[in-house]
Amino acid sequence: MTGDAHNKGSDSTRRSFLKASTALAGTALAGVPGLADAQSPPKKHPKRGGTLRFGTREDTIGLDTHRNIIYFVSTPLTGITGGLVDFDDKMQPKPAVAESWEPSKDLQTWTFKLRRGAEYHNGQTIDAESVKWNIERIKDPKIGHAFTRSVLADVERVTVDDKHTVQFHLKEPHAALDINLIYYPVNLMSPGAVDTADTHPVNCGPFKFKTWRRLDVTELVRFENFWETDSEGSNLPYLDGLVGRPKKEDRVRLTALRTNEVDLIDNVAYADAPAFKKDHGRTFDTWPVPQVGTAMMYFNLKNGLLSEKDNPDAHLLRQALAHAIDHEGIHQAVFNGIGEISKGFYSSASPWHVKDIEGWPKFDPDKAKALRKKAKGGDERLTIIANDTFPYMQQSGEIVHAMLKDAGFNVVLEILPGPVMLEKQNKGDYNIDSTANSYRLDPDGWYGRNILSTAPETRRRNGYKNEKADQIILAARKEGDRAKRRQMYADVETLVNRDLPMLYTHFVPLMMASNKARVKGYNVSFSGPWSYTGAGMRRTWIEG
C-alpha cells in the first residue's frame, strides 16, 4: 500500500486539481443526469489471487455478527458472513449452506436440507445442530441484535431431523421465511468458537477473519473451503484477501481511490457522482446500486399535532405537509438528480415494484397554505428530527424544513446523533422524522414490520393503524402467489399514501467506484458487494 501511494493518478492534471479545489470550496459541480451502468460482464478469464483494498464509509462496531448489524453494503466484515440461503442478482433466493428447502402446505413448517461438506472457518462441519444453535443464539434478547431477531420473530422453534436436515416451526404461516434467512442478517457462526466471537469471529462466509482495528482496518483472507465454485469447478472466491479501510468522509474515500490507495469505494457522494463519472470514467468503473433503501418523512401518529389522538385535524395537517413538500426539489437538491422519486417502498429496479400505486398528495403550496390555515394546530410548532449519520437524511430534513417554512408552517429542525434520535422516537418527542429504511428482500420485511399496526417497530415509531392495511399485510404473508402478493402490497401503499403515516420521498441510490485497471469481475445489484451467488466480491479478481 505504501508503494502504491506514490503512484500518481494517471488522470491527474492541473485542470482536475483546480476543479477539485473548486468543488471543495463549495461550488456545485456540473451535473450530468443519470448514471450509465458500469462495464458489461468481464470477458477476461478470472485470475486467482490478489488483495482488494476496499474503502468504505462505515465500519462494524463489533465483531460478533449476531450482536451487531453487519450492514451489507458498507461493512468489510460482511465478507466473513454466510448463511442458509443466498440470492442472485434478480434478488431471488438461491442455495447457500442449505442446498434445498421446502415449506409445508400450511407454510408453518419449513424444512432445509444442508449442503454436505460445508464448513465453518475453523473446519467444524455445518450440521443441523449448529444451525439450530445459531438461530437460538440470535433469538436470545441478551445476544441477538433486535433487527436480526425481528426477522426471526415468527420462528417458534427449530428442530433437528437428522445431521443434514433442520426444520423451522413458525407461530404463523409465512410465505417468505427463506428470504428472511438470507445471510444478511441471519448469519451462521461456529458454536465451537463462540468464546472468541468478540475478538476473532469464526463464521462460514467466503473470507476468514484475520484482524480488525476499529475505524482503521479490517483484514480478511480467502476461505479455501468455501462451498461455492465457478462454472469450471474452481473454488470461490478468487481473491486471496480483502483489506477494508473505513474512511468516513466521502471525498476522502474518493481521493484515496484516485490516488490508488484503495481499489474500490462505496458511497461516492451524490454531489460528486455525475462529474466523477464524466471526468474519470476512462480510469475508473462506476457501479450504480439503484436502491439500498427508501427515504421518507415519518409522521408521529402516537401523539402530538399530527396524531388523531391529540388533534382531530391531524390528517388534514398531514395532507397540508404533503402538499408543501416538493419531491422534485429533494430529487435535485439532495440526490443531485440521481435515482428515483418514490411513491412506494420499491423502486422500478425491484421485482416488487408496482406502477399503479395511488401517489401522495401533489406539491401544491397554495393548497398546503389553505389546508394549514383550516386545520386545528396549523400555527403550532412542529419539530423535524434527522439523524446526523447519513448526509441525505440531514439534507432532506433541511430542505423539507425550508419548504414547510415557505408554506407558513412554524417548524424547527433538530439534527441529532443516533441514541438521541432513538430516545425521541421511543418517547414520541417529535412530529416529523427525516429517515430511511434499508431495502427489504421480501416486502413483508417492510410492511409486516413497519406498517402493520401490531408490529413492534410500528408501535415504537409512529403508531399507525389501519385495519384494512393490517388485514392485507397478514393475508399477503400467507399468500404463495407472487403476483397476487405484489398487488396486495400495492394496495397497502395506496392506503399509506392516503392516510399519510409517512411520506415516501426518494429511493436511496448508491454509487460504488473501482479502479478499472485492477478490479475485474466485480458487479453489484441492490445489496452492494457481498450477497450474491455468481456476482459481487466472490467473483472479483485483481489484475496486475
Place this chain on the structure above:
Amino acid sequence: MLAYTLRRIAQLVPVLLVLTVAVFGFVEALPGSVLDTLIGTEGGDDAETREILAKEYGLDRPVHERYAKWLVRTVQFDFGNSLVTRRPISLELMSRIPATVYLATVGIMLSMMIAIPLGTLAAVRRNSAVDYTAQVTSLAGISIPEFWFAILCVLLFSLYLGWLPSSGYVSPFEDFWGSLQFLILPAAAIGFRQAAFTTRLTRSSMLDELSKEYVDTARALGHSERKVIFKYTLRNAMIPTITISGLQLANLLGGTVVLESIFAWPGIGRAIFEAILQRDYPLIQAGVLVLGCIVVVMNLLVDLTYRLLNPRVKFA
C-alpha cells in the same frame, strides 16, 4: 527537584478524581442511552428486553454504585469492556493512543522547528522583510482553518503531484519509513497552524527580552551578537514558547478529530467521539481519564523544562 516532582504527582490524585466525577456526571447527563443503541430498531424495544440488557450491562444499578465500582476497577488499571464492541477498553485505547501521540508530537516538533527560528529572526531583524514575511505567514496560518489547509495539502501533494498518500496510517513500530509517508501531511497541517501561533509568541518574547538591560550588558561586555541572542536571550524567551507548545500538545492529543477524519487517522480523539455518539460509557470515561492523565503529566514536564532552560528557576 525530586521532592517537587513527587509532590506534583501526588497533586494529580485529587485532580484526576475530580475529573472522573465530572466525566461520569457528564456522560450520565447526556440525552440518549447506550441501551437504545444496543436495542436498536425493529422489534426489540419492549420493557422486558430493556430490563434484560440493563441487567446484563449493569445499567440497572444506581449511578453512585456504578461509579464506585468503576473507580475501584480503574485504580487497578482495569477499564473493563466496551459496551458496544465488547472488547477490552485497554485494547481499544492502546491501539489508538500511539497513533495520536505520534501525530501530535511530530506536529508540535514541526511547529517548533518552524516557529523558533522564524520568530527569533523576526525579532532580531525587526521591521525588516524577514519580520514582515514572518508576520504575514503567521497571520495566514492563524486565519486559514486547519481542515481547509489539510484538504489543500491532500489535493496538491497526493492528487496532483502524487508524492504522498492522501490518507491512512502505518504504525512506526511496523514500518518506520512507511509510517513517515502517511505522517507528513497530517503533521504538516498541524505544524503549520500551531507554528503560526508560536512564531508570534516567540517574536514578542524575544522583543521583550532584547529590550532588557542584561542584553545591553552582555553586548557591552563584548560578547558576540550570536552569543547574546542564542545563549542569553533565546533561552529566556523560550519559556512562554515551551509553555504554549506544551499546552498545544496536550490539546492536540484529544482535539484532532477533524484531521483524523480527513486523513483517516485512527487516533484517540475519533475513538472517543464515536464512543460519545454511541453512549459507550466505559470507553468515554477511560478515554477522557487517560487523556486527562496525559495532559497533567505534560504540564508537569513543561514545568520541569523551565529548570533546564534557566537553572535560576526555583521549584517551590
